[in-house]
Amino acid sequence: MASVVLSEAEKLYIVHGVQEDLRVDGRGCEDYRCAEVETDVVSNTSGSARVKLGETDILVGIKAEMGTPKLEKPDEGFLEFFVDCSSNSPELEGRGGEELGTDIANTLYRVFSCENSVDLKSLCINPKEHCWVLYVDVLLLECGGNIFDAISIAVKAALFNTRIPKVHVLEDEEGTKEIDLSDDPYDCIRLNVDEVPCIVTLSKIGYRHVVDATLQEEACSLASLLISVTSKGAITSMKKVGKGSLDPESIFEMMETGQRVGKSLHIALQKILDEEESLGMSRPKVGFLG
Numbered sequence: 001m002a003s004v005v006l007s008e009a010e011k012l013y014i015v016h017g018v019q020e021d022l023r024v025d026g027r028g029c030e031d032y033r034c035a036e037v038e039t040d041v042v043s044n045t046s047g048s049a050r051v052k053l054g055e056t057d058i059l060v061g062i063k064a065e066m067g068t069p070k071l072e073k074p075d076e077g078f079l080e081f082f083v084d085c086s087s088n089s090p091e092l093e094g095r096g097g098e099e100l101g102t103d104i105a106n107t108l109y110r111v112f113s114c115e116n117s118v119d120l121k122s123l124c125i126n127p128k129e130h131c132w133v134l135y136v137d138v139l140l141l142e143c144g145g146n147i148f149d150a151i152s153i154a155v156k157a158a159l160f161n162t163r164i165p166k167v168h169v170l171e172d173e174e175g176t177k178e179i180d181l182s183d184d185p186y187d188c189i190r191l192n193v194d195e196v197p198c199i200v201t202l203s204k205i206g207y208r209h210v211v212d213a214t215l216q217e218e219a220c221s222l223a224s225l226l227i228s229v230t231s232k233g234a235i236t237s238m239k240k241v242g243k244g245s246l247d248p249e250s251i252f253e254m255m256e257t258g259q260r261v262g263k264s265l266h267i268a269l270q271k272i273l274d275e276e277e278s279l280g281m282s283r284p285k286v287g288f289l290g
Contacts, residue, residue: 004215004216004219005219006216006219006220010216011219011220014205014216014217014220015205015206015220016206018205018206018208018210018217018220019206019207019208021208023210023217024214024216024217025214027212029208029209029210029211030210030211030257030260030261031211031212032053032149032211032212032261032265033053033054033212033214034054035051035052035053035150035153036050036051036052037049037050037051037153037154037157037269037272037273037276038050038276039157039158039160039161039273039276039277040161041059042059042061045061045062045063046062046063046064046134046162046163046164047061047062047158047159047160047161047162047163048060048061048062048158048161049154049155049157049158049160049161050154051150051151051153051154051157053144053146053149053150053153053212054144054145054146054212054214055142055143055144055145055214055215056142056143056144056145056146056147056150057140057141057142057144058138058139058140058141058147058150058151058153058154059138059139059141059154060136060137060138060139060151060154060155060157060158061136061137061139061158062134062135062136062137062158062159062161062162063134063135063137064132064133064134064135064162064164064165065132065133065135066125066130066131066132066133066179067130067131067132067133068129068130068131069124069127069128069129069130069131073120074127074128075121075124075127075128076120076121076123076124076131077120077122077123077124077131077132077133077134078120078123078131078133078134079112079118079120079133079134079135079136080133080134080135080136081105081108081109081136081138082101082105082135082136082137082138083100083101083102083104083105083108083138083140083151084097084101084137084138084139084140085097085100085101085104085140085143104138104147104148104151105138107148107199107226107239108136108138108151108152108155110228110237110239111152111197111199111228111236111237112196112197113237114195114197114228114236114237116195117195117196117197117230117236118159118191118192118193118195118196119191119192122189122191122192123164125167125169125179126169126177126179129177130167130169130179132164134159134162136155136158138151138154138155143215144214144215145212145213145214145215145216145217145218146201146212146213146214146218148199148201148226149198149199149200149201149211149212151199152197152198152199152228153198153265153269155196156193156196156198156269157269157273159191159193159196160191160193160273162190162191163188163189163190164188164189164190164191165181165182165187165188166182166187166188166189167179167180167181167182168180168182194231195230195231196230197228197229197230197236197237197262198228198229198262198265198266198269199226199227199228199229200226200227200228200229200257200258200261200262200265201213201224201225201226201227202224202225202227202254202257202258203217203218203221203223203224204221204222204223204224204225204244204246204250204254205217205220205221209225209250209253209254209257211257211258211261221242221244222242222243222244223240223241223242223243223244223245223246224240224241224242225238225239225240225241225246225251225254225255225258226238226239226240226241227254227255227258227259227262229258229259229261229262229263229265229266230262230266231263231266231267231270232263233259233260233262233263234259235255235258235259238255
């Protein structure tokens with residue numbers, strides 16, 4: 001992961017500021033940086049989104065392809081995640097970028113393993129034979145800290161933007177099944193993203209914890225807690241990262257903060273997505289490949 005080198009004096013300045021609920025950029029401990037969200041930015045995908053959170057820049061594209069359901073879940077479709085970090089910086093080329101990409105992808109699999117996050121049954125075309133597979137490609141364009149939160153926001157926005165063609169299964173007198181794919185681009189199904197979680201990363205700095213840490217703040221934190229939170233404030237998964245330890249009292253405080261901040265994050269994101277969609281085709285393209 002991209003990192004910065006700070007002197008002891010700089011670290012002390014950041015840590016002391018956090019204890020007073022005043023961060024270097026003027027935010028409080030529970031404040032996010034300004035986020036830019038834009039959907040439908042890549043033309044040859046079923047859904048896409050770009051998110052800029054401070055200096056962190058994420059591009060997500062989703063491609064819906066027909067596949068075969070998994071044996072253990074014959075009446076459901078499924079999601080596949082791929083994360084590419086190599087474009088970010090030279091230090092993430094090769095094995096370093098692959099390991100980070102695998103770690104992020106595994107985290108996304110864990111977040112979306114929650115039963116109600118996405119209605120996978122709606123992706124089933126013909127039980128045991130055909131289903132929709134959503135390939136979610138994540139590209140880390142720039143890392144300015146807090147990449148897990150930014151990626152989860154971008155994935156939810158891309159899923160909201162995803163349009164899957166309607167399919168009709170036709171069966172003849174001999175029992176042979178044929179799949180009829182609609183040619184009408186407006187004859188499609190949309191995913192319900194109300195239960196899709198967002199990740200809230202809480203970084204422990206000194207005796208307090210902050211959300212949406214910058215690279216400089218991440219350098220001052222020895223341990224962080226990744227919490228996936230639904231729009232209703234339910235926690236679906238947790239993951240501790242970093243070399244340091246967290247005491248039980250801190251974990252409970254971070255969970256409460258994560259639930260509170262997560263609900264606000266979902267409300268703000270949904271408002272942006274609804275406003276953008278209400279503009280229709282007339283909205284100006286200002287982001288990636290705009």
